[in-house]
Amino acid sequence: MGVTIKEVAKAAGVAPSTVSRVIADHPRISPATKKRVKKAMKEMGYHPNANARNLANRSTQSLGVVMPSSADKALQNPFFPEVLRGISAVAHEMDYSILLCTGETDEQMLEAVERMVYSNRTDGIILLYSQVNDPIMAFLIEQNFPFVVVGKPSERVDEITHVDNDxxxxxxxxxxxxxxxxxxxxxxxxxxxxxxxxxxxxxxxxxxxxxxxxxxxxxxxxxxxxxxxxxxxxxxxxxxxxxxxxxxxxxxxxxxxxxxxxxxxxxxxxxxxxxxxxxxxxxxxxxxxxxxxxxxxHIHGLGSQAAKCLIEKVKNKEEPAKRIIVPFDIKYRSSTQEKEAPTEV
Incomplete structure (x- = not known):
């Protein structure tokens, strides 16, 4: 079994995402850290996947999907399988595969997204949530990497493509x-x-x-x-x-x-x-x-619209930001009842 990025990271005393950045020759990694990581890679016989690195200038035909928490917890809620069904329907039609990204903490999720971006494993990313001060969204903006949000961004609303309800x-x-x-x-x-x-x-x-x-x-x-x-x-x-x-x-x-x-x-x-x-x-x-x-x-519609928007952004980097509002309606059933006025004494 080959040496993994995690094993190299442990030997070099850095995070796995740092190893990914070194492989991608990221300019923000210091020369000293690059030297230490490359030394560990050489000593352990780790060889980056050349095919993955060479995908930078051509499509991977895959879309990354970031869940708001660990998959076992998120998938307990029927919202997520249904929104994934909407994404999958469009992805299948357009010949794209889907990569799911999860994590127990914000830090783990960010590291997973960084690896996904730096190793060129996906053409774009759909965030299945929107939160205040999201480090993942900030990272994707900094990298100018195509992404779409299901929900409304907490800031820069007019600059970020998102699919939401009112x-x-x-x-x-x-x-x-x-x-x-x-x-x-x-x-x-x-x-x-x-x-x-x-x-x-x-x-x-x-x-x-x-x-x-x-x-x-x-x-x-x-x-x-x-x-x-x-x-x-x-x-x-x-x-x-x-x-x-x-x-x-x-x-x-x-x-x-x-x-x-x-x-x-x-x-x-x-x-x-x-x-x-x-x-x-x-x-x-x-x-x-x-x-x-x-x-x-209309959860399925949120997913399908998000996938369509992302594929448009992937195919045309100049595609302007969009705000897609999926209509809602109310299903009146039997969990409500008219409140009786208090009886006068």
Missing amino acids: NVRAGKEITNHLIEIGHECIAFIGGSTDRIVTIDRMKGYESALEEAGLPYLDEYRIHTEFLKSGGRQAVHELFSLPQPPTGLVIADDLMSIGVVNMLEELGMHVPEDISIVSFNNVYLSEITRPPLTTVDI
Whole structure:
């Protein structure tokens, strides 16, 4: 078995991404570091793949796809298999393959993306998330490497091609549904506030409450992971309050399922005791009990549009930045119920 980049990196006392940069003769690597890495490569008998290096000026016919976390965690959420299905459909049609990139930490993910770029293993990259101060996005901009974001960039919006929904408007419309059926105590459960999708959906929620003259309380906003476990944790926090909410806006269907399960354990029922609205319209949202009222963001379309945009950028480096907004619609199901007015004594 041949020597790996990781083994060379360990012997030279550097990160694997530094070895990749040395192989690519990156100008930011100091002569001393280059000398140390090349010495380790020679002593260990490591030979870079010449074919991979020679791909710099011609297409690899592959697209890199960066997940927001480790694959085992991200793929628990049906959003990601569905968006990958959309990307794959276009990639297959255009004769491109797909390389998945994941990592447990931001640092690991950045190193993986750096290796992908420096070793010329892919023509362009799709980021399946958008977060504040993203080192990967900053790196791709610095390298002038073709990439597309699924979501809205936190900055330089007009300079970065991205495919998104109008999440602010979606958040407002789905919250208004709860207000229209009589709910006044409405909480929001979302992911990390580093994620732009959470920020935008929460902005829509707050805007709806403000226009209706309803308060949006800090204790009614919970931020956790986009997983069933995250939904269960949120229920514990919200229903320990002196005045628990009667309506919930939940930023992801998988979290909603965790919320429903936890409420049942507490002896509460949806929608009789609490109404729930959600986002994404993954396949689980229709078959769960009760079926979820949710915003259909057309996940497959987000993926296919992102792949089309990236291939356009790969084929034409001068392709201007685009903002593609995929329309959404609301699927009204049975997880909401009109709130009865309090009985007068």
